[in-house]
Amino acid sequence: MSSSGTREWLLLAVLVVDAVLLAVLQLFFLPMRLDGRVLPAAGDLPVPVVVVLAMVTTPLLVAQAARCAAALGRTPLLAGLPLLAWLVALLLLAVGGPGGDQVFLPDWRTAVLLAGGALPGAFALGRALGSGKAGARRDGSRAAPTASTGPSSAATPGAQAQRAGAGE
Structure with missing residues (x-):
């Protein structure tokens, strides 16, 4: 394994650990309220500002993992590792701890x-999975479209109407 490959695997591991840490921090800061202690006082409203953080960071983690997977020449499914780690961390924290402590809030937040x-x-993962992989060959060239790869023009209603009008 080359040093570049080792670096990419290490970066992928760091991305997974980062996803777990972000999930923990996002759950810990989810109950923030506008009560005047940390955020300004404004009627004690719940403000889930960490949702914006989650909306920004999970696609970035997935996109970087997709770059690592591409550099390693591996399947783009590796790009889903940070997202999977984030979800697993959230779900593990949903289960009560040994003392019955629960970090997961049972509400809309x-x-x-x-x-x-x-x-x-998931959108970023779908983009990584579909980015130029359709019709790609092992040598990197793209396969030429053939009649068998798409819907046949003979099967479309418009083509049938044209043939009927042309007397075929």
């Missing part, structure tokens, strides 16, 4: 955090 982190991350 938790659902917003899950959606705000998972959906942009």
Whole structure:
């Protein structure tokens, strides 16, 4: 294994650890309120500012993991490792601890955090999985489209109507 490959594997491991740490911090700061202690006082409203952090960081982690997977010449599925680690960390924290402590809030903010982190991350993963992989060959060239790779023009209703009008 080359030093570049080792560096990419190390970077991928750091991205996974970063995803776990972000999940823990996001859950810890999820109950923040506008009560005048940390944030300004404004009627004791719940403000899940960490959802914005999740919306920004999970796609970035996935995109960087996709670059690592491409540099390693591996499947783009490796790009999903940070997203998977983030989700697993959140779900593990949902289970009560040994003393019955629960970090997971049973309200709307938790659902917003899950959606705000998972959906942009899944979108970035889908983009990584679909980025130029269709029709690609091992040598890097692209396969030429053939009649068997797409819908046949004979099967479309417009083509059938044209043939009927042309007397075929």
